[in-house]
Amino acid sequence: MMAFRRFKNAKIFVAVCFVVLFIMTYMTYTDNSKATSLYKFREQLWRFMSPRRQCGCDTCVAEPEASTWFDERFNLSVLPLLSKQNNVIPDTVYKWWLTLQGETKPKDIYEVMEELFEVIPGDLDLMDQGPYRCRTCAVVGNSGNLKSSNYGPEIDEHDFVLRMNHAPTARFEKDVGGKTTHHFVYPESVRDLQANVSMILIPFKTLDLQWLASALTHGTINRTYVQVPRKIRVSKDKVLVYSPELMKYVYDKWLLNHGRYPSTGLLAVIFALHVCDKVDLYGFGADSKGHWHHYWENNASAGAFRLTGVHDGDFEASILANLTSINKVLMFRGR
Numbered sequence: 001m002m003a004f005r006r007f008k009n010a011k012i013f014v015a016v017c018f019v020v021l022f023i024m025t026y027m028t029y030t031d032n033s034k035a036t037s038l039y040k041f042r043e044q045l046w047r048f049m050s051p052r053r054q055c056g057c058d059t060c061v062a063e064p065e066a067s068t069w070f071d072e073r074f075n076l077s078v079l080p081l082l083s084k085q086n087n088v089i090p091d092t093v094y095k096w097w098l099t100l101q102g103e104t105k106p107k108d109i110y111e112v113m114e115e116l117f118e119v120i121p122g123d124l125d126l127m128d129q130g131p132y133r134c135r136t137c138a139v140v141g142n143s144g145n146l147k148s149s150n151y152g153p154e155i156d157e158h159d160f161v162l163r164m165n166h167a168p169t170a171r172f173e174k175d176v177g178g179k180t181t182h183h184f185v186y187p188e189s190v191r192d193l194q195a196n197v198s199m200i201l202i203p204f205k206t207l208d209l210q211w212l213a214s215a216l217t218h219g220t221i222n223r224t225y226v227q228v229p230r231k232i233r234v235s236k237d238k239v240l241v242y243s244p245e246l247m248k249y250v251y252d253k254w255l256l257n258h259g260r261y262p263s264t265g266l267l268a269v270i271f272a273l274h275v276c277d278k279v280d281l282y283g284f285g286a287d288s289k290g291h292w293h294h295y296w297e298n299n300a301s302a303g304a305f306r307l308t309g310v311h312d313g314d315f316e317a318s319i320l321a322n323l324t325s326i327n328k329v330l331m332f333r334g335r
């Protein structure tokens with residue numbers, strides 16, 4: 001009888017060991033930081049047990065109550081992409097959006113979207129967050145502070161690597177990485193992308209959506225306010241469209257209407273806050289000498305683009321500084 005009970009206890013003990021081992025393995029697997037120390041493990045176990053976990057990383061962007069400044073602005077209900085499911089643009093958003101580049105005789109937006117979603121799938125939303133997901137993202141800006149940074153390998157370790165506009169990687173891998181999962185563009189800044197990269201079009205007018213459908217098919221549109229490519233080489237089934245509602249939310253809630261509209265960089269950062277669990281920023285801000293050139297340029301006086309008056313660069317910089325100070329993003333400023 002005694003022997004039997006001991007045997008049974010041993011079986012329970014082994015079962016408990018298995019469960020702990022399973023949880024431990026599972027957490028190491030879901031957490032990209034691969035933290036294995038006992039302290040980290042205890043912390044994670046506690047988080048695993050607590051019911052209101054927002055994600056599977058050590059810290060989660062969407063976790064509330066870290067800062068009232070953040071909580072007053074961040075609204076996860078604003079969906080980041082236009083899609084077949086998220087295809088209603090509220091009237092106030094639409095009216096504001098039309099003024100961005102002064103479009104006067106727009107084609108019916110719903111007709112245009114319908115045509116567009118016959119060309120691209122429009123069925124992705126990236127909003128699959130949950131207690132077991134730990135999606136790490138690197139948002140890579142184009143600042144000259146990336147030069148000689150050797151950030152390349154750590155940038156490439158992120159699940160998502162988001163780049164914008166011209167952003168070349170060939171020849172700059174050591175400092176900016178070689179991996180790109182998503183690339184933000186608008187028609188006037190577009191470039192060809194590798195087949196495994198998702199292009200994210202940021203539309204500033206109805207014509208931009210028409211151009212997108214055209215550039216992926218018959219190629220009849222060759223001009224917006226400047227000449228634009230008739231056709232682009234990107235993977236059609238990976239093309240995504242930035243939601244005008246998210247643009248207005250960035251402008252109202254985060255920018256408090258400073259400047260005429262948000263820069264691509266800020267749009268990319270807030271987008272990342274909505275779709276990622278951990279956000280690291282590279283290539284934002286001036287270099288150590290205060291210059292605002294791009295990392296691929298050898299011209300310290302380039303960067304006059306900052307003073308065009310369309311964007312409020314200083315206010316945008318202070319948003320990023322605030323996000324950094326409350327650890328919602330990590331900012332890598334070059335070295």
Ligand SMILES: *[C@@H]1O[C@H](CO)[C@@H](O)[C@H](O)[C@H]1NC(C)=O
Binds near residue numbers: 075076077078
């Ligand atoms: C968050 O966004 C949703 C969708 O746009 C909106 O209905 C809601 O009022 C917003 N919440 C706050 C607190 O602004």
Ligand SMILES: *[C@@H]1O[C@H](CO)[C@@H](O)[C@H](O)[C@H]1NC(C)=O
Binds near residue numbers: 180181194196
């Ligand atoms: C995308 O394709 C390129 C070239 O084929 C490859 O080097 C790279 O590793 C791929 N990137 C990803 C994220 O799969």
Ligand SMILES: *[C@@H]1O[C@H](CO)[C@@H](O)[C@H](O)[C@H]1NC(C)=O
Binds near residue numbers: 222223227
């Ligand atoms: C753009 O398209 C218009 C009308 O199809 C045509 O007249 C013009 O030559 C084109 N411009 C270029 C640069 O291809």
Ligand SMILES: *[C@@H]1O[C@H](CO)[C@@H](O)[C@H](O)[C@H]1NC(C)=O
Binds near residue numbers: 299
């Ligand atoms: C450097 O940038 C400035 C400002 O954009 C420009 O006027 C100048 O021509 C550039 N010089 C070179 C060598 O590219």
Ligand SMILES: *[C@@H]1O[C@H](CO)[C@@H](O)[C@H](O)[C@H]1NC(C)=O
Binds near residue numbers: 322
């Ligand atoms: C940054 O945070 C401070 C303190 O909460 C606040 O006063 C300031 O307005 C914030 N800046 C921006 C751009 O939101």
